[in-house]
Amino acid sequence: MDALQTLENVLQSLVAGLQMGAMYGLMCVGLTIIFGVMRVINFAQGEFMMLGMYFTYFCFSWLGAYAFLDGVWFPFVLALLAGPALFLLGMILHRLLIHTVTGRKASQLEAGGHYAQLVLTLGIALVLQNGGLFIFGSTPVSVSNELSYSAWEWGPMVGDRVSVFVNQAQTISAILALAVVIGFGLLMVKTRLGKSLRAASDNPDAATYMGINVDRAHRIAFGLGIGITAIGGGLMATNASFQPYIGTEYVIIMYAGVVLGGLGSVRGAFLGGMIIGILQQVSAIILPNQLQNTVIFVCFLAIILLRPQGIFGQRDRVA
C-alpha cells in the first residue's frame, strides 16, 4: 500500500520533472548561447525571461478578447512570439549597451572586461526588475486557461492503485520547448548563420580573418539567447504565476543547468536544465518545500567545485 503510494509519487514527480526540465532546458540553452558565443555572464537573463512572461500575459489580455483568437492554443502561440519580440530587444540592447563592454572592446577594459560585463548586466537586471515592478505591479499573474487545469490520466495500473496525471498545458509547453531547442540546434549546425556564430565563438580573431563580422555575430547571439529564454518564460507562464521579481529565482536555476551541462555547450545546457527540473521535483518528495531551491544551489555548488567543466564539457574549457 505505502510502497504503491511512493511509486505513484515518484512517477508523478518524474513526469512533472520532465515537463519542468524541458522548459528549464530551453531557458538554459538561451543562456548558454550568450556565454558560448560572447563569453559573457549575463545576469539579466532571468529578467528577460520575466519580460517574455509578461509579453505573453499582456498580449493575451489585449488580444484574447477577440473571438477568433480565443483558442486554447493561443497562449502557446504568444509564448513562441515572445521569442522574436525579445530577439529584437536583445539586438537593440546589444547595440546600445552590451557591445561597449564585450567583443573587441573588452580587451581594452580591466580584467578583460569581466567586471564591466558582470556589472552592466547586473545593472540591466536591476532596472528591468524594479522598472517591471513599477509598470506591471507586484500582483502575481498567470496566463492560465482550461488546459492548465486539465490532465491526462495515465493508468490506472498495478491493480488500479497507481495512476499518474499528466498536466496538458505543461506537456504542450514541454513539447514546444523541445521543438524550439531542436530547431535552434539545426540552425546552429546547418545554416551559414549558425556556422558564423560557432566560428565567432571558437576563435573571434580567426573568424574575423575569415570575413565574419564578429560584432554582428555577437549581436545575433545575444538576441537569440534572450529570445529563446523568453520563449521558455512564455511557456512557463501558461502554467505558473509570476511577478516582476521572478527572474532572480530562475537565473540560478538556469546557471545551475548551464554549469551542469558545461558552460557554452548547447546540448549540455538542455540536458542540464532537464536534470535540474527532475532533481527539483523529485526532491520535493522527501524534503520540505522551502528546501527545494537549496537542493539546487547545493547541487550547483557541488558541480562547480567538483567538476567545473560540467558533465558534458571538456577539461580545457575551464579557467
Next chain:
Amino acid sequence: MSGGTRDLIHIGLFAVVYMVLAFLVSNSYYQLIMTIVPVWAVMGLSWNLFSGYSGLISFGHAAFFGLGAYLVALCMIVWELNPWITIPLATVACGAAGLLVGLPTFRLRGHYFALAMLAYPLALLYIFEWLGYQEVALPRKEEAPVLYMQFESQVPYIALALLLLVIALVVTSRLIHCRFGMSLLAIKLDEDAAEAVGINTLAWKLSAIMISAALAGAAGGFYAVVLLVVTPLAVFGMLVSAQALIFAMFGGVGTLWGPVLGAFILVPLSEILYARYAADFPGIQGVIYGIAIIAVILFAPQGIFWKLQVLLKPGRSLVLGATASGMNDRADVGLLKVDAVPEAGVILEAAGLSKAFGGLQATNNLGFQVKTGELLGIIGPNGRVKRPCSTCSMDLYGQIPDQSPFAAMPSWERNQTGSVPWEWRVLFR
C-alpha cells in the same frame, strides 16, 4: 609623507567632519541615513578589499553580511548576549566562514568563481527560511539599554557606525600599502605569473577573503542592531551582494576612498527618492542603483574616484595600479590609413608605429606601404610588432571608405593584409 600616513590624516579629518555633521543634523530620518551610509560603505570596502584588489569577483558577500546579522540577533535572543560581545564575535566567525568558503572555491577562477560565490548566500537564504527565522526581531532591553546598544538618541549609533567605518578604512589602508596589497594586485594582473615569482597566491587570497568577510560580518551585525529586525531576504538577498559591488564599482575599484564615495552618493540618493516616491514607484531604489552602475560602466568605467581625480588634477595622468596600460594589444603611437582613392596604387599605409611594454621598446617607428596586388609579410619575434599592428588594421575595417579598393574586396581578402602572420607561430613550434 608615506601613503599610509597621508591616509590616516584623511581618515581622521573625515571622521571629525562626519561627527560634527551628526551633531548638526536633527531630523531623525536623516540621522538614520547617516547611520546606514557608513554600514554600506564598510560593505563596499569589504568587497573592494577582496574583489577590487584580487580581481576575483564575489557575488556572495551577502553570505557574510547575513551570517553576521543573524549571529548578533540570535545570540541576543537565545543567550541574551550583548552586541558589544557579539559584533566582534560575528567578525571572527565570519572570518572563519570566509576561510571555509575560500578553501574550496579558490580552486576556481574567472567566471566560475563569480558563479560559485553567487550560490552561497542564496542557499543560506532558503536554509534560514526553513529554520523558521523569517523575521527575527531583536528584543527591547529596557533594563540595560546601553549594554544592548539601544540608545535613546541616534547620535551614538552614528558614532558607532563611523567607528566601524574608520576601522575598515584603517585596515584597508594598512593592508594595501604593504606586501598584502602588492601580492593581490599581482594576482589580479596574472595569477600564474604571480605564482611563478614566488607569491603564495592561495595564502594571500585566503587571508584577503577572511579579512573581507570579517568586515562584512561586522557590518551585518551592526546592521541588525540598528534596524532591530532581520529577515533572510534583507540580509542574504541578491541586492546586498549587489550593493557591496555597486558602491565599490561606482566609486572606484582598487582605491581606498572609492567604495566610501560610492556609498555616500548612492545610499542617500536612493533612500531619499525612495521615501518620496515609494508609493508611486515601488522599485525606485533598484532602478537608481541599476542606472547608476550602467552609467558608470559607460562613461567612467574606472569609477568616479578616478574621474574626479582627472578633473581636479588635470596635469596628472591616470595611472591605475592594476590596469598597466602598456599591456594591451594596440600600438602606442602610429598612423595607419586606408586610402579612399589610392595614389599610385598604395592602398594601406602605416607610419611611425611604436609599441612599448613598460620599459621594453618592442617596435620603434615602423612604417610600410601596401600597393594593389602586392603581398607584404611582416616577420619578427613574437610580441613585437605584428600583433599591435594588425590589431590596428582590424580596427580600420569599420572605417574603410566606400571608394577604396578595399571595400570592393571580399572581407577574407582584406584580411590578408598584415593580419594573419602571428597565428603561424603555432606551425613553427
